[in-house]
Amino acid sequence: MPSPLVPVVLSGGxxxxxxxVSREAHPKPFMxxxxxxxLLRKTYARAALASQGQAPLTVTNREYFFLSRDTLQEAGVTGGDFLLEASGRNTAGAIAMAALHLAQTRGADAVMLVLPADHLVQDVPAFQAAVAQAHALAExxxxxxFGIVPDRPETGFGYIQKGxxxxxxxxxxxxxxxPPLAQAxxxxxxxxxxxxSGMFCLGVRTVLDELARHAPDVLEACRRCATDLKSRELGGVHGLEIPxxxxxxxxxxSIDHALMERSDRVAVVPADIGWSDIGSWTAVRDLSPADARQNRATSDAVFVDADSTYVHGEQRVVAAVGTRNLVIVDTPDALLVADADRVQDVREVVAQLKQRQHPAAQFHQTVARPWGTYTVLGEGERYKLKRIEVLPGASLSLQLHHHRNEHxxxxxxxxEVTNGDRxxxxxxxxxxxxxxxxxxRLTNPGQELLVMIEVQSGAYLGEDDIVRFEDKYGRTPAA
Incomplete structure (x- = not known):
């Protein structure tokens, strides 16, 4: 009888x-x-198919727990555990923690199907066939x-030579x-x-044995973490916080450097599965059909004498006149215009925004929270205006602010409002x-969505001016 195949979804970065579109508080897997x-929903769905419904284990940042939980439920997958990192330690640590957890909960004979959450696979039947081959080898x-069959001389990926x-x-x-282009x-x-590809199929016992041989420092440090996991049961899923x-x-x-490049037990399954790591805006662009002049759009766009222009919009009509080889991404609070040959440099924009401590590096205009969402409608000196939506039965934390008043x-x-003693x-x-x-505190005791307007005033209106005393989502310092 085959060993259980457990999807391990790595959702970081x-x-x-x-x-x-991708920002720190709402990163690429949720795009x-x-x-x-x-991308995360697609990952969960194909993992469930390939594993015949085995509940997944997700390794992700604590801040993404509730978004990930909601995405798992949207994908129609029941159950599943979450290993929650306060900060990432690359893939070797994440996979070692997953293997240690599965050894305890599913048994050392289990096999892990390790999938990054931000990849796109368009040929799911071919993916399932490749997983079946990999599962047999892992046993x-x-x-x-998994080695992706190349269709071009790509310089942005690592390569695996078949033996x-x-x-x-x-x-x-x-x-x-x-490699450089000539080598590729x-x-x-x-x-x-x-x-x-960065996707793996690993027997739990095998990966722990090989980590002990080739990366004992990684394994022993993870063992110390595994003895002190903090359990949280929320929304029908099990979260375990890593200290x-x-x-x-x-x-x-990385798991490649720590283990795969050192072990003599490594195998590769060639996979022609319509794979992409969605690493840039040109990769996203290529998912949409093109017109006769190679223009593409995912929203309401007008092209006049334009060539090879891509438009991603969210709220407004975007018109491109006389443009050539451009990527235009329009969101409610930020606009990107880039030469399509320079889209890898978009990360420099984020670096500069972080240097300036600009909120657009981290947050969208609408921010998801465990209890619902808030949208910043406007702000200026000493004021901020928000639209707040609270889900039925949900509640914000019992909290206070030192520097701002709220209406x-x-x-x-x-x-249901708690305001001081009332x-x-x-x-x-x-x-x-x-x-x-x-x-x-604000609670929605009803069966319908609660919609509110919040007017903030004060000398400092940053999101970090918050002291939590009680919180059903485990976000208090003592939780």
Whole structure:
């Protein structure tokens, strides 16, 4: 009987080359593709198919727990555990933590199907067939990686050289770092090389044994973390927080460098699966159909004497006149205009925004929270205006602000408000004023969405001016 195949989804990284849609608080895995589904949702869905419904284990940042939980449920997948990092330590640490957790919960005979959350696979049946081949190899004690059959001389990916044939793939002769163009052309012509996808199929016992041989410092540091995981059960899914102080002792190294390039038990399964790592705006552009002049759009766009121009808009009509080889990405609070040959440099925009401490590096105009969303409608000196939507049964934390006052106005729905020592209900068109230093909380006790307008005033209106005392989502310091 085959060993259980457990999807392990790695959901980290900010995708800075896909700014302004991908931002720190809402990164690339949650970014919707042209069909409206996010990359993470697609990953969960195909993982469920390939594993015959095994509940996944997700390794992600604590800040993305609730977004990931919601995406898992949207994909129609039930169950699943989450290993939550305060800060990432690269893929070797994430995979080692996953293997240790699965050894305890699913048994050392389980096999991990390790999938980055930000990849696109368009041929799902071919993916399932490749996974079945990899699963068979993993059960024989191989560390299996998926090699993408190349269709061009790509200089942005690492390569894998195929070695001796195996029943369901090949032994790996060697891994090669990103090559120059001439070398990539030679690799393509030889037929011996595959792109390194970063997807793996690993037996839990095998990967732990091989980490002990080749990366004992990674494994031992992760073992210390695994003894002190903090459990949280929220929304039907199980979250385990990795202790950050101990996790910082885990060497920050990729699984390729820590293990795959060192072990003699590595195999590769060639995979022609319509794969893309969606690493830039040109990769997103190529998912949309082109007109006769190679213009593409995912929104309402007008092209006049334009060639090879891509438009991604969200709220407004975007007109491109006389443009050539441009990428235009229009969001409610930020606009990107880039030469299509320079889209890799978008990360420099993010670096400059971070240097300036500009909120557009981290947040969208609309920000998701465990309880719902808020949208910044306007702001200026000493004021900020927000639209707040609270889901039925959800509640903000019991909190206070040192520097700002707030005025809450109910637009629709029913609000239960704690304001200082009082708790009371507010209906549509009713309001309350909350002075600085007052403890307060907002709850939606009804069955419909609660919509409110919040007016903030004060000398400092940053999102970090918040002290939480109680929180059902585990965001208090003591939680």
């Amino acid at each position: 900010t995708g800075s080359r896909l700014w302004p 919707a593709m042209p069909d409206g589904e996010s 024989q004690g191989h560390l299996v990686t 001796a044939p195996l029943a369901n793939g090949h032994a790996v002769s060697r891994f090669v770092e990103k 052309q030679a690799y393509l012509a030889s037929g011996e090389y595959l792109w390194n 950050d102080a101990a996790y910082q002792a885990v060497p920050s190294i 809450w106005i109910v637009v629709s729905g029913l609000a 708790t009371f209900l507010l209906h549509a068109n009713e309001s309350t004023y909350i002075p600085a230093e007052h403890r307060h």
